[in-house]
Amino acid sequence: RSCRLDHTIPNLDDPENRLWWRKIENAKRRLIAQLLNLGLPVESKVSEDPEHGVMFDFLRATGQKPRVLTGHANGLITLNIEEADDSIREKARKEMHEPYRTLLGHLRHEIGHYYWDRLVSDTPWLEKYRELFGDEREDYSAALKRNYEQGPPANWAQNHISSYASIHPWEDWAECWAHYLHVVDSLDTALRFGLRGEDVEQAVEPFTVNDLYDPKAPDAEHVILLINSWVQLTTVLNELARSMGHQDFYPFVMSRTVLRKLHFIQMIVKEARGGTRLL
Numbered sequence: 001r002s003c004r005l006d007h008t009i010p011n012l013d014d015p016e017n018r019l020w021w022r023k024i025e026n027a028k029r030r031l032i033a034q035l036l037n038l039g040l041p042v043e044s045k046v047s048e049d050p051e052h053g054v055m056f057d058f059l060r061a062t063g064q065k066p067r068v069l070t071g072h073a074n075g076l077i078t079l080n081i082e083e084a085d086d087s088i089r090e091k092a093r094k095e096m097h098e099p100y101r102t103l104l105g106h107l108r109h110e111i112g113h114y115y116w117d118r119l120v121s122d123t124p125w126l127e128k129y130r131e132l133f134g135d136e137r138e139d140y141s142a143a144l145k146r147n148y149e150q151g152p153p154a155n156w157a158q159n160h161i162s163s164y165a166s167i168h169p170w171e172d173w174a175e176c177w178a179h180y181l182h183v184v185d186s187l188d189t190a191l192r193f194g195l196r197g198e199d200v201e202q203a204v205e206p207f208t209v210n211d212l213y214d215p216k217a218p219d220a221e222h223v224i225l226l227i228n229s230w231v232q233l234t235t236v237l238n239e240l241a242r243s244m245g246h247q248d249f250y251p252f253v254m255s256r257t258v259l260r261k262l263h264f265i266q267m268i269v270k271e272a273r274g275g276t277r278l279l
Contacts, residue, residue, distance in 0.1 A: 002032040004044040007055040010081050020084035024058055027103040034185050039273025045075045054114050070106055072113035099251035112177030119268050132264055134169035143168040159257045176261045183230055197229030200236050211256045213263040
């Protein structure tokens with residue numbers, strides 16, 4: 001299933017390209033496996049659904065060609081394969097003042113743009129999305145220019161999961177979508193190994209159902225249990241990482257506004273999978 005989504009792959013005669021492509025494909029397989037497990041539509045734009053499907057271009061600039069920009073447009077996700085080089089990616093992370101930058105994170109972010117087109121645009125969810133995230137009809141180029149010239153708002157952390165999310169409602173959605181996938185996949189892995197955040201003794205103020213997008217949702221209590229478990233678990237994981245001299249495993253702060261956005265996404269995903277519970 002994952003390989004069907006490839007539209008362009010790098011020149012594999014280059015040993016460096018082969019190494020990088022292998023890393024990228026491993027990350028993509030994990031992404032696709034999770035999307036299928038969530039019950040989301042995953043069709044190839046190459047061979048299955050040219051209109052609504054998704055496909056990937058894995059590119060590397062050569063010669064005098066301009067640098068490849070990672071992004072999404074109409075179901076085509078482009079990734080600069082140099083992101084698979086740890087030193088290049090870490091250099092970019094520091095230059096962009098990002099707390100987190102991984103191949104899987106890139107793919108989860110860009111697929112978020114794709115699913116906005118599939119699950120939000122031109123659906124009954126659109127107006128609710130605008131109320132929560134903002135109006136995506138805002139000039140995107142102007143928003144990018146403003147961010148690069150002025151930086152993010154001083155209070156961005158109150159309403160966004162990352163400073164990049166504060167640029168534009170589209171990026172806010174994509175960052176939250178990626179974060180939602182991070183949380184669900186990590187929690188699923190932890191639970192499969194018998195790790196439960198509620199078993200950890202931490203002085204963390206818990207969220208309540210009233211912090212959710214829809215406190216009256218049928219599974220509201222279950223969602224809050226999972227989120228609070230996540231907060232407790234990542235608190236411990238961060239301390240373990242620091243004990244080893246590493247940066248935080250989870251370098252984010254989840255505000256109540258962000259929680260509402262994640263719950264909104266969870267409701268859309270739940271509808272897309274036919275209303276069944278995720279975890």
